[in-house]
Amino acid sequence: MAESVIRLQDVRRYYVMGEFVVKALDGVSVDIKRGEFSSIMGPSGSGKSTMMNLIGCLDTPTSGLIDIDGENTAGLNETELAYIRNRKVGFVFQQFNLLGKLTALDNVIVPLLYAGMSVRERKQKAADALERVGLSDRLYHRPNELSGGQKQRVAIARALVNNPSILLADEPTGALDTKTGNQIMELFEELNSEGRTVVIVTHDRELGMRCHRQIRIRDGRLEE
Amino acid sequence: MLIENIKLAFNAMRGSKMRTALSLLGIVIGVASVVAILTIGQSASQSITESIAVGGLDMITIYPSYGQRTTGTFTEEFSDMLIRDVEGLQTVLPQNNSSARVRYGKESMNASVAGVLSDYGSVLNLAYTEGSFFSDMDNINRRQVVVLGSTVAETLFPEQEALGQYVSLFRNQAKSYLVVGVLEAKDATFNLSYDNTVFIPYNTYGQRFLRTSGVGAYVVKVQEGYDTIEVSDRVTEYLDDIVGTDGYSLFSPATLAEMANQITGTFSAFLAAIAAISLLVGGIGIMNIMLVSVAERTKEIGIRKALGASPSVIRGQFIVEALTLTILGGLLGVALGSLLSYAVTNLMDWSLHLSYASFILAMGFSMFVGVFFGWYPAMKASRLDPIDALNYE
Numbered sequence: 271m272a273e274s275v276i277r278l279q280d281v282r283r284y285y286v287m288g289e290f291v292v293k294a295l296d297g298v299s300v301d302i303k304r305g306e307f308s309s310i311m312g313p314s315g316s317g318k319s320t321m322m323n324l325i326g327c328l329d330t331p332t333s334g335l336i337d338i339d340g341e342n343t344a345g346l347n348e349t350e351l352a353y354i355r356n357r358k359v360g361f362v363f364q365q366f367n368l369l370g371k372l373t374a375l376d377n378v379i380v381p382l383l384y385a386g387m388s389v390r391e392r393k394q395k396a397a398d399a400l401e402r403v404g405l406s407d408r409l410y411h412r413p414n415e416l417s418g419g420q421k422q423r424v425a426i427a428r429a430l431v432n433n434p435s436i437l438l439a440d441e442p443t444g445a446l447d448t449k450t451g452n453q454i455m456e457l458f459e460e461l462n463s464e465g466r467t468v469v470i471v472t473h474d475r476e477l478g479m480r481c482h483r484q485i486r487i488r489d490g491r492l493e494e
Numbered sequence: 495m496l497i498e499n500i501k502l503a504f505n506a507m508r509g510s511k512m513r514t515a516l517s518l519l520g521i522v523i524g525v526a527s528v529v530a531i532l533t534i535g536q537s538a539s540q541s542i543t544e545s546i547a548v549g550g551l552d553m554i555t556i557y558p559s560y561g562q563r564t565t566g567t568f569t570e571e572f573s574d575m576l577i578r579d580v581e582g583l584q585t586v587l588p589q590n591n592s593s594a595r596v597r598y599g600k601e602s603m604n605a606s607v608a609g610v611l612s613d614y615g616s617v618l619n620l621a622y623t624e625g626s627f628f629s630d631m632d633n634i635n636r637r638q639v640v641v642l643g644s645t646v647a648e649t650l651f652p653e654q655e656a657l658g659q660y661v662s663l664f665r666n667q668a669k670s671y672l673v674v675g676v677l678e679a680k681d682a683t684f685n686l687s688y689d690n691t692v693f694i695p696y697n698t699y700g701q702r703f704l705r706t707s708g709v710g711a712y713v714v715k716v717q718e719g720y721d722t723i724e725v726s727d728r729v730t731e732y733l734d735d736i737v738g739t740d741g742y743s744l745f746s747p748a749t750l751a752e753m754a755n756q757i758t759g760t761f762s763a764f765l766a767a768i769a770a771i772s773l774l775v776g777g778i779g780i781m782n783i784m785l786v787s788v789a790e791r792t793k794e795i796g797i798r799k800a801l802g803a804s805p806s807v808i809r810g811q812f813i814v815e816a817l818t819l820t821i822l823g824g825l826l827g828v829a830l831g832s833l834l835s836y837a838v839t840n841l842m843d844w845s846l847h848l849s850y851a852s853f854i855l856a857m858g859f860s861m862f863v864g865v866f867f868g869w870y871p872a873m874k875a876s877r878l879d880p881i882d883a884l885n886y887e
Contacts, residue, residue, distance in 0.1 A: 328800060328880045349804040356802020367797045367884070371505050383498055384802040428801070 276302040281334030294320040296490040307462040309481035317490040339435040360429030362439035399427040419450035499814035517783040524773030525827025532852035533835035535762025541844040546751040554714040554746040582720035590710040595664040598650040606691040609699020624657040625675035633695035640671035644679040645689040722748035777863035784871035796883025805876035816868025824860040
């Protein structure tokens with residue numbers, strides 16, 4: 271049996287809104303192994319975004335334990351969480367979230383910058399990552415000169431470049447047409463077949479079903 | 495990382511040129527005024543010193559009080575005593591001053607009359623358009639000879655040479671004096687106006703012109719290599735012992751120059767402090783633009799945080815941005831301030847003395863302003879919640 275890359279144990283995330291307590295996640299336990307291709311599915315408001323933010327270390331749970339790549343994240347400070355986001359998690363967003371003033375290459379370089387890599391090394395690594403997603407001829411284009419599919423490929427290259435343990439994608443095809451979306455999904459499938467752990471967060475049933483494992487969530491709890 | 499941050503800063507500035515220019519202006523004006531005020535102040539005090547120096551920075555003049563002139567202390571021989579007893583004096587020349595009506599033909603004017611020794615001309619480095627200074631023999635023999643200041647010569651002899659002519663000096667009674675020399679025009683300082691003065695031998699003055707035995711003043715030349723201010727302090731000490739502080743007064747251009755420098759120094763420091771306040775106001779402008787910059791780039795900050803930027807990295811990015819702004823503003827300000835100083839000193843006909851200390855001071859202060867006013871916006875950026883920042887539109 272492969273080791274766990276993501277392990278949630280009885281994780282709760284409550285928000286206090288005035289007099290109300292919103293239980294966005296209410297006791298979720300999940301174990302995702304290395305090399306798995308999973309989807310977290312659920313309608314909007316189900317808590318899947320909260321779950322993604324917790325896995326990605328953008329947020330911390332009200333209670334419960336989260337291990338990322340064997341590391342317990344409880345009690346880590348902002349700087350330590352930033353380190354995990356930088357080294358262990360690769361984010362892919364629905365709206366790409368590229369930095370508009372930077373070229374494709376410079377966008378992919380950003381995570382390497384925070385990893386403290388030398389200029390030459392990060393240029394090489396970023397170029398390799400862009401080649402991996404089929405954009406070696408677009409290194410010096412800015413986001414506004416790229417199509418939606420190309421932008422998402424840049425975003426995937428950026429997510430991959432630090433060789434993270436998890437590829438975490440939030441509605442990665444949501445802003446793309448069907449054909450382009452398909453190509454992006456094929457890229458994820460390829461990356462998974464190379465051994466990467468991929469987690470796709472989506473409300474789209476069809477997309478979720480393309481993953482090998484479905485984690486369904488509703489009202490902050492897992493549906494079995 | 496620093497290089498990337500500086501690049502980012504320039505990117506951000508390019509992104510909002512007008513806004514950047516306006517907030518830079520605050521720093522530029524602040525730095526420029528500090529630099530200009532200090533530089534102009536220094537140039538002014540330098541030119542004051544230069545104009546005082548015309549009177550001879552190595553000269554000291556001692557004026558015995560009226561009451562002391564007949565007590566027998568201040569005699570011609572006192573000169574030798576002074577040289578002997580006070581270290582650093584080269585020559586001490588006694589002289590007497592008053593005024594008289596000077597006439598040649600139909601022309602006449604009121605002029606100062608100075609009774610001086612024959613050394614006076616060489617000690618004060620006087621230059622002549624006609625003739626030369628009178629001789630020691632003229633003095634010993636109490637001859638009625640005169641050296642004219644340039645204005646006197648021009649007034650009495652508008653169209654002819656003065657040399658060899660007789661002018662009359664009228665004081666109680668008129669007496670004729672032979673003109674033996676005419677001085678070149680010489681810049682005047684304070685109460686010394688060479689151009690309006692006629693010089694006659696010391697003995698002639700005392701025995702024929704006014705019949706006085708006292709000495710009106712001693713002109714002292716300080717030995718080379720001695721500090722005039724120190725020597726004049728020693729002279730003061732010496733005279734205080736003999737006649738008391740009320741027995742004489744002492745005047746030296748060097749002391750005056752020092753006083754003038756202190757005054758302009760204090761004055762320009764005061765003005766620079768006011769200018770520094772405008773720099774502080776410029777800093778508030780920087781804080782303002784930085785707050786806008788942070789608000790505008792909330793999404794970017796969210797993305798960077800998601801990609802692994804720690805709070806200190808984000809803080810560093812925005813502090814470097816504020817610093818880049820203020821350094822740029824500082825450099826422009828130094829350039830503008832120097833230009834301004836150049837224009838003003840040129841206009842006032844002073845020589846320009848760039849104050850490098852003011853460059854460093856102004857740059858340092860504007861960098862301090864950058865860090866100080868950049869800190870709060872940078873802290874604000876670093877503390878943004880990554881999820882909120884990511885979802886910011």
